[in-house]
Amino acid sequence: EAEVAQSPRYKITEKSQAVAFWCDPISGHATLYWYRQILGQGPELLVQFQDESVVDDSQLPKDRFSAERLKGVDSTLKIQPAELGDSAMYLCASSLVRGKTSTDTQYFGPGTRLTVL
Amino acid sequence: EDQVTQSPEALRLQEGESSSLNCSYTVSGLRGLFWYRQDPGKGPEFLFTLYSAGEEKEKERLKATLTKKESFLHITAPKPEDSATYLCAHPRGGADGLTFGKGTHLIIQP
Numbered sequence: 001e002a003e004v005a006q007s008p009r010y011k012i013t014e015k016s017q018a019v020a021f022w023c024d025p026i027s028g029h030a031t032l033y034w035y036r037q038i039l040g041q042g043p044e045l046l047v048q049f050q051d052e053s054v055v056d057d058s059q060l061p062k063d064r065f066s067a068e069r070l071k072g073v074d075s076t077l078k079i080q081p082a083e084l085g086d087s088a089m090y091l092c093a094s095s096l097v098r099g100k101t102s103t104d105t106q107y108f109g110p111g112t113r114l115t116v117l
Numbered sequence: 118e119d120q121v122t123q124s125p126e127a128l129r130l131q132e133g134e135s136s137s138l139n140c141s142y143t144v145s146g147l148r149g150l151f152w153y154r155q156d157p158g159k160g161p162e163f164l165f166t167l168y169s170a171g172e173e174k175e176k177e178r179l180k181a182t183l184t185k186k187e188s189f190l191h192i193t194a195p196k197p198e199d200s201a202t203y204l205c206a207h208p209r210g211g212a213d214g215l216t217f218g219k220g221t222h223l224i225i226q227p
Contacts, residue, residue: 004160033213033214033215035215042121042206042218042219043215045209045216048212055213056212056213095213104213105151106151106213106215110159110160111158111160113158
């Protein structure tokens with residue numbers, strides 16, 4: 001069964017350092033999402049890509065976060081500089097198409113657990 | 118503002134004791150109501166999508182239902198392996214990114 005791949009699974013960094021997370025969506029999935037999940041909360045959308053284009057980054061803290069999906073396949077999310085409040089699980093999800101009247105199912109990867117010291 | 122509210126926040130049941138989890142939502146033009154299961158330290162696992170009021174879907178001991186304002190996840194005769202956090206979500210207005218509730222943490226005791 002095809003899965004969304006993420007790496008690393010765990011990352012510990014000191015505040016003010018730069019960190020990067022990688023995601024490889026399910027093959028053929030045009031839409032890719034990055035979510036952040038704080039312990040005890042539901043995931044919150046950071047950015048959505050359709051192929052290589054950003055279609056929603058309204059909740060991405062752009063002063064320190066950046067995301068790219070250069071060839072419309074895998075994606076990288078970067079934080080620079082990391083702050084203590086960035087400690088969370090970073091989840092990547094993908095879906096087959098971007099729905100107009102309904103939304104296609106999003107499949108999640110295992111996540112990257114970030115701890116900022 | 119789109120909102121998803123789940124209740125209860127936590128639920129402890131005995132093995133075999135059936136119950137229901139609630140998800141209430143406020144969004145105009147619902148484009149899908151999603152249920153996910155999440156085990157500790159893992160990504161959410163897709164369970165169901167419901168698109169219209171009156172729709173029902175089943176999978177093993179789980180059944181999801183949808184009305185115009187709420188969705189319920191019914192769990193029948195649960196087993197300890199059903200212990201997890203159950204999340205519901207719907208697409209944000211005008212986009213496809215999901216707005217999630219905080220989840221219901223379900224514990225099934227043997």
